[in-house]
Amino acid sequence: MLAAVAIGLLLGAGGVGAAWAIAGDGSGAESGAATDARGACDALGGFDEAKFTAKGDEGLVALNRWSGAVTLSAAAAAGDPAYKPLSDSLSRAQHRHAQVFDFDAEVKKDLAQARGICEDL
Incomplete structure (x- = not known):
């Protein structure tokens, strides 16, 4: 149970850290939903799903x-609801x-859909 909580905290902290690193501090003219x-x-x-379970960095x-x-x-x-898909x-x-x-076929299908949406942005 404790390990699951620790993993959850690590994932959440990693996501927030990555979001800050990618998006910046939001103080510039480029802040907002489009920047996100x-x-x-x-x-x-x-992101390479084949490397998700790799050890180390x-x-x-x-x-x-x-x-x-x-x-x-x-x-x-x-x-902006336009980014909901x-x-x-x-x-x-x-x-x-x-x-x-x-990353089974269903996950890969949704990833492909997201990548397609990104291509259109």
Whole structure:
């Protein structure tokens, strides 16, 4: 139980840290939902699901990019409903991954959908 809590805290902290690192401090003219969406897409663009379970820094990079993409897409959707499809596809992928602990066909389908949305931004 304690390990599950620790992992949850690590994932949450990683997502917030990645979101801050990607999005900046929000003080510039580029702040807002569009910036969050671009940040989510940048994180997703650098995410390689094959490296998610890698040991060491390679795995941590994948974990934080995944968490950052999900977190920033949610922020974008909260700021502008036009980004809800991006957030929804990443949220579905995250929830499915949490159920099966794998990037199965359903997770990959939602990731592909999110990547397609990113291409159109």
